[in-house]
Amino acid sequence: MTSIKIPPEHPRAESLRTREKLIECYHKGVVATAGLIAHGRGEAFDYLIGEETTKPALNAIRAAASALLLAERPVISVNGNTAALVAEETVRLARIIKAKVEVNLFYRSRERELAIKELLEKAGAHDVLGVGEDASAKIPELGSERRRVSPQGILVADVVMVPLEDGDRTEALVKMGKRVIAIDLNPLSRTARKATFTIVDNVVRATPKLVDTARKLKQDLTKCHQILLDFDNKKNLAESVALIKDRFLRLSERGGCFFSEDEERGF
C-alpha cells in the first residue's frame, strides 16, 4: 500500500492515521499479518460504538486505573498492535502506576520481540520484560506461544492489563487469581466477558485517557477503593451492548451508513 497523505480536516483523519501507523509498523516487523486483519475487525466494532469513548468505557477506565494504582505488582502486557499504536502512552501509564511492561505475543519470534522492545524503549521504557530468555515461565492451561511469560512479570503479577488480548489468556490469567484489565472493542468477545475490568474502546483513545485518569486518581487512593466497590463489570458491559444496539437501530432508521466515502474503499 502506498502511503497516502491524510488532510487534517478529513472527517476520519484519526482512523486513517491509526491505520497508516499500523501498516508502517507492519513493515517494520512489529505487527503480525494477522494483526492487520484483527485491526480491521476492531475498526468495524469501533464504527458500531460510534468511534468515541462511551460512558461505560469511561467507567471501566476509572475502575481499571484504580485497580492498577492499588495493585502491588501491576504489569502491562504489550503485543504488536499495542506497541504500534500506543507505545508512548503505555510507557507513560506504566510510569505513573509503577507497572512493569512485558512483551507477550501469539506469533512469537525473536525478531518481533526485539522490534517491539526497541519501539517501547524509544518511547522511554526501561527493563522491558518477556523478551528472549526472560519469557521462561509458563501460564498453565495455555497451548499457544502466549503462555510464555516472565517470572518477574506476568507470572507474579496481581493485576495485568492486556490490551487487544485473546480470550484464552484472559481466562487463564483470571483462573490464576489475577485481576485482568482488557481493552476490547467487541463487548461480546470472550475476552470482554472474562476480564475483571473490560474497557470497550479503541486502544488509541482509551490509553491516553487511562494515563490522565491514573494521574488524577493517584492523589486520592481512598477514592480508588470506592470506585472499585461501586464498579460492576457485567452491568457496565451490558450498557456497552445496549449502546451499540441503539446506535445500530438509529443508523438503520435514518438510512445512514457507518462507513464514510473515504472509508469504505474496496481494494
Add this chain to the structure above:
Amino acid sequence: MTSIKIPPEHPRAESLRTREKLIECYHKGVVATAGLIAHGRGEAFDYLIGEETTKPALNAIRAAASALLLAERPVISVNGNTAALVAEETVRLARIIKAKVEVNLFYRSRERELAIKELLEKAGAHDVLGVGEDASAKIPELGSERRRVSPQGILVADVVMVPLEDGDRTEALVKMGKRVIAIDLNPLSRTARKATFTIVDNVVRATPKLVDTARKLKQDLTKCHQILLDFDNKKNLAESVALIKDRFLRLSERGGCFFSEDEERGF
C-alpha cells in the same frame, strides 16, 4: 504470519481457511495491505450476520442472477480480495452469464494488475479486461484509480457486478445508468445503500450460490423477469439490518460471544 494447520473439524475452519488464502495472496502481491484490514472489517460483520447466507441474501442473489442473465453487456469487476478468495467461482459465473471479467483496483500497479490477471487466467478466464493500456476509459466524477476502466468492459456495461466495492464507484456507476450488484457484509455501508442489488453476504459463500442460481435460472428467463419485478432492494436491506439487530440482542441476552476461542487471538 506462519501458516497454521487448520483441522477440518475446527468450528471456524472455513473462516480461518479464508483468512489463510487471503494472506497467501497478499504475499503474492494480489491483495493490498489495506485489503487485509478490509477483510477484518468483513469478518466482524460476518459474525454479526451469523456467518451464513441469510434469507434476504438469498433473495438478493436470485435478483442479481436474474439481472445478470437478462443483461446485454454484463461485466464482473474484480479486485485483489475477490481474486484471492473466489477466482474460480467468478470465472464460472462469468461463463454462465456470458459476462466479461475486468480488473479494477483502488491501489493500482502494473504488478498487481498482472498478478490478478494471472490468478484469473489460472482459474480459466480468457480476455481479462482492465489491465495495462486497456484501462484507458474513465468513469466521470471519480478521483481514485478506481475510475480507470476498459472501454470494452465497465464503460459500456449495462449490469456491473462489484464484489467488495467502494461506495464512490458504486454511486458513480449507478449515476451512469448502470445496474450495480454489490456484495457487501455491511448492510449500512454506502455501497450497500447505493447498489441496485445488494447481497449482504460473505463473497466466499455468495459467489458459489450465484453460480448455482444463475445456472438454474438460465433455463427460465421469464422467471427472471418476474423475480426482478418482485424484488425491492431497500426492503430487502432492511430485513438484513433487522436480522443483525435481532442476533446481536440474542447474543447479548444469553451472554454469548461472537468470537470463539480460536478466533479472538490478540497478536
